[in-house]
Amino acid sequence: MQKRVLFLLPASALLALASCHQNNKQGDEIPVFNKDSLGQHIQVLASDSFGGRKPFSAGEAKTVAYMQNSFTRLGLEPGNGNSYLQDVPMVLITPDADAVMKVQSPKGKFDLKKTDDFVLSTENTDSIISLNNDELVFAGYGVVAPEYNWNDYAGMDVKGKVVLVLVNDPGFGTADTAIFRGKTMTYYGRWTYKFEEAARQGAKACLIIHNTEAASYPFSVVQNSWGSSNLFLDRRGSGDKHCALQGWVSADAAKKLLAAAGKDSSLIVSANQHGFKAVSLGERLSLTVKVKSVYNISHNVIAKITGSKRPDEYLIYTAHWDHLGIGKPDEKGDSIYNGAIDNASGSAALLEIARAFKSLSTPPERTVIFLSVTAEEQGLLGSAWYAQHPIYPVSKTAANINMDGINALDSTHDVIVVGAGQNELEEYIAEAAKTQNRYIAPEAHPEAGSYYRSDHFNFAKVGIPALDCSSGIDVVGKGKDFGKQQKDDYTKNRYHRPSDQWDTTWTFNGGLRDMQLLFMVGKRIANESTWPQWKTGSEFKAIRDKSLAVVSK
């Protein structure tokens, strides 16, 4: 408790920072963000005493208190009634599957081996889950996409059955830009979608066939992150549907399954064609999984500035506060995963942008929400909970701007918009970037589906236009090769390692400018009477149209 006070800025410093504004050519008031203030937050949040900010650890209590006290000091109102907290109930599920899955096929019996051939996970908290000679159906990409007139489940009832599906989407499979979005992954390509759709179809289990190129990571990544303990939202009483079991099979195991059913790779190729029909493989699967479940509650921190003209319309800034906690030591013996960039930096930026909005001479017209979410690292859980249990109506929420990692290094000429082509926030950011003499650059790997991998995505999923962008690689005065090297160095030497810790050489020249950009976009959204829209062809447009239609009725 004493320590926290040490790190907080005195009131006089707050006043000094509050007056740090400049006006741009259009006469707009733009704040000048301050490295010392940003850096102070990061040093506290990423200090060893916060223990890597893992949900449910002592680090959670410190982090949540720090965020809440900072919001209070800045003069923000509590965002959840009288409270700055939103409870996020979760459950840690540990499945223990049989060592083999028994397969009964038209060509005889065989076993698939756990870990080598398949991995399984469950969101089901029953103590025993089993497959008992359950029928296996190949359902292509497992996609139902009305905007592409595509339904892999058409004419096939998979209730109570096990579905086997391909990763990615038919656009990737054909590399034809006329099919889905070609190589750019749509949400239909993500594994999370496959499980959600299989559940909607009433399937008992869903197995995804792994493919390194289509998944954008090798089977070893799947083996490492599946089959052990996983955190999920506590969905007791929600009526949410999910498959009893969900998992992956290796490419070799899939080949075995197809061959034993008398099929070959032509079946997989046929899934790329419009009008593909799911087929039963005439195989039956058996296995038992013992399940342990432990319930616990983590917290989102939420604060707001009430709008002056349209208080019942909202803009939400988000950044996740959590990181990986204490884990496997690195070569230096350091076991604290401080997460200075990921995401103490985004949390610090959230506080500094809140400060900037609070100190505007004219308050924002719409209500601006600052939401610091938990358990991003465990599967975007805090943001998912908020999106499913919104404190403010989804249909009245104009947009979400997410921050996950702020550029601690040099400024860049380019800004990367993740998920280009999704919504009009892309134009908002392009216009704001122009005022900084910067340009928008495309993502390097659109097939990886990065748009579906951070917290903003949970807002997109319920129809709220969401923005995810980052510094580019075109470093001012040093060029693209240098910038790419810097990014690669972070990925290789710091990302999700104990070495992601405070570095005295950080200038934040890039990050401070990026924050200014995100502030400009947010200020425009907060003060305009119109709403940013999803673009035609976006898989989230229909969801938004539906939620707005319900409100206007």
Ligand SMILES: [Zn+2]
């Ligand atoms: Zn991370």
